[in-house]
Amino acid sequence: MKKIILCDSCGAINRIDNDKLQSSGAVCGKCSKDLNTSAKVTSISFEKLEKIIKHAQLPVFVDAYADWCGPCKMYGPIFSEFAQSNWRSGEFYKIDTEKNPMISVKFGIRGIPTTLLFKNGKLAHSQSGVLQVPHLNQMLSM
Template identity: 45%
Template sequence: MDSTETKPKSFNEIINGDTPVLVDFYADWCAPCKMMTPILQQLKSAMGDKLNIIKIDTERNPDVAIKYQVRGIPNLILFKNGELIWQQAGVVRMPQLQQIIEQKLEQS
């Protein structure tokens, strides 16, 4: 293996990083989950480097979904320094989502 290659980061490495992470738990068959994609794209362009956003398919990663008690999807979880600081199931509109995230990051 070439030393310049970097292996993909694990979920734990990502959520324990310096940048807060919003995780979107979804499934391909879930219609409300599809509604979150443009909302998350707007959020990323609004917040830029202050927030990482990743999507986790609950069907392909059931162990992670079980660990964080994801029972309904879409399910959003906000991590800061590896700590879960906010979680909500269901579609959240962009202005409300940005407000919640900024508020939670200020408090933690």
């Protein structure tokens, strides 16, 4: 399976074999800068998310949030912890619903935070509210 890595320099989408993530020297196919292959949750735009969903081989988890939202602030560290633990098993992103309102329109988000799970290019599950790691693990095994 290949993991999607977004270039910190140019924002290009790169796919790297999961087995090669630990080796150093991964570079962006577009700008040739070194890629950050460490486990992290990446903030993205709606347009970039659509491309990732279309090309991802692994499940894609998305934390839809807003900066002003108290529960979103509580959920961010939980989602990050889950992403750190399962980084090789999925793709993990966060998207600001205020800056990217089309995500709410397209996927029917009515409350935040909302966790979206995409598999094989399609929305497989959507859950509003602050979720705990065990529930996220259940979503991963769906």
